[in-house]
Amino acid sequence: MTAQVIDGNALSRQLRAEVATRAAALTARGVKPGLAVILVGDNPASQVYVRNKVKACEEAGLHSVLEKYDATMTEAELLARVEALNNDPAIHGILVQLPLPAHLDDHKVIEAISPTKDVDGFHVASAGALMVGEPGFKACTPYGCMKMLESIGMGNLRGKHAVVIGRSNIVGKPMAMMLLQANATVTVCHSGTADLAFHTRQADVVVAAVGKRNVLTADMVKPGAVVIDVGMNRNDEGKLCGDVDYEGVKDVAGWITPVPGGVGPMTITMLLVSTVEAAERGLSAA
Numbered sequence: 001m002t003a004q005v006i007d008g009n010a011l012s013r014q015l016r017a018e019v020a021t022r023a024a025a026l027t028a029r030g031v032k033p034g035l036a037v038i039l040v041g042d043n044p045a046s047q048v049y050v051r052n053k054v055k056a057c058e059e060a061g062l063h064s065v066l067e068k069y070d071a072t073m074t075e076a077e078l079l080a081r082v083e084a085l086n087n088d089p090a091i092h093g094i095l096v097q098l099p100l101p102a103h104l105d106d107h108k109v110i111e112a113i114s115p116t117k118d119v120d121g122f123h124v125a126s127a128g129a130l131m132v133g134e135p136g137f138k139a140c141t142p143y144g145c146m147k148m149l150e151s152i153g154m155g156n157l158r159g160k161h162a163v164v165i166g167r168s169n170i171v172g173k174p175m176a177m178m179l180l181q182a183n184a185t186v187t188v189c190h191s192g193t194a195d196l197a198f199h200t201r202q203a204d205v206v207v208a209a210v211g212k213r214n215v216l217t218a219d220m221v222k223p224g225a226v227v228i229d230v231g232m233n234r235n236d237e238g239k240l241c242g243d244v245d246y247e248g249v250k251d252v253a254g255w256i257t258p259v260p261g262g263v264g265p266m267t268i269t270m271l272l273v274s275t276v277e278a279a280e281r282g283l284s285a286a
């Protein structure tokens with residue numbers, strides 16, 4: 001058996017076309033949805049992701065502003081920029097690219113973003129809303145993973161067992177909450193898990209969000225399971241690869257997401273969706 005591929009580029013094209021339609025309707029009413037991206041320092045991976053985000057905005061008819069700052073920027077300067085964007089009516093979404101240089105407190109900066117513009121879904125108000133099942137911005141990466149599950153008819157996971165590998169605040173934890181919201185029985189594994197394979201072998205859905213190659217191999221996967229690979233790593237040849245041993249796992253899984261072309265583009269797509277939604281909310285509140 002060879003797994004069917006969940007194509008994040010194809011699904012993104014579809015969803016971004018809907019975003020473009022909504023953005024055009026807003027623009028016609030005088031409200032062009034606007035996203036501000038703040039990048040501090042010169043992490044090369046961050047540069048690529050940020051460039052992809054800005055390009056995606058342009059293609060979908062969103063207004064985007066990229067603010068690049070030197071790694072020596074002070075926290076007070078950064079907080080002042082966030083506050084200015086909070087008060088800028090042309091900006092509906094604010095994203096501060098993580099990780100920040102070590103002298104800047106990620107948490108403090110994220111909390112300074114107005115929850116009404118927190119399109120990344122990282123603010124405690126957004127995380128709390130997800131936890132209690134209230135509307136709020138959802139973290140884009142797990143949100144994109146849920147859209148991928150929906151696209152294969154697995155939007156409702158009642159009776160299914162989902163295993164998430166990783167428990168970060170930006171991927172693993174919100175992923176687990178969204179799977180729970182979709183009625184899955186959820187297990188969250190991490191570096192302190194005694195027998196990772198024991199858990200993953202029972203899973204109907206596995207989401208790998210660790211940041212290490214080959215965390216999930218074929219022997220760890222139940223035949224027919226859905227495997228979602230969030231990881232972004234480089235192999236020995238410098239090629240982009242995920243956390244999953246794709247070549248091995250594809251012969252066991254029922255569905256699999258590739259890297260590149262899987263979760264990565266979906267993350268950007270959900271960022272666009274949330275930015276348009278932020279602009280629509282502003283309009284309905286006015």
Ligand SMILES: NC(=O)C1=CN([C@@H]2O[C@H](COP(=O)(O)OP(=O)(O)OC[C@H]3O[C@@H](n4cnc5c(N)ncnc54)[C@H](OP(=O)(O)O)[C@@H]3O)[C@@H](O)[C@H]2O)C=CC1
Pocket residue numbers: 141165166167168169170171172189190191192193196209210211212215230231232233263264265267
């Ligand atoms: N495609 C996309 O759009 C995105 C991709 N990513 C990628 O996803 C990956 C994860 O990102 P992020 O969540 O930010 O990473 P973090 O480093 O914050 O979290 C990694 C998690 O993996 C756990 N872990 C580490 N080693 C193991 C192991 N051997 N077995 C089981 N669990 C382990 C850690 O456990 P512990 O908590 O105990 O330390 C931690 O919870 C990275 O490769 C990142 O680049 C991230 C965001 C978006």
Ligand SMILES: Nc1nc(=O)c2c([nH]1)NC[C@@H]1CN(c3ccc(C(=O)N[C@@H](CCC(=O)O)C(=O)O)cc3)C=[N+]21
Pocket residue numbers: 048049052095096097098099120140141232240259260261262263264265267268
């Ligand atoms: N505040 C904040 N929000 C984020 O959403 C955020 C962040 N910080 N920090 C870093 C991670 C990582 N991330 C990715 C986005 C797109 C791709 C992506 O487009 N990947 C392409 C390939 C990119 C390439 O060629 O390198 C793909 O998988 O096909 C990957 C990773 C968002 N993150």
Ligand SMILES: [Mg+2]
Pocket residue numbers: 100101102103104105106
């Ligand atoms: Mg820091």
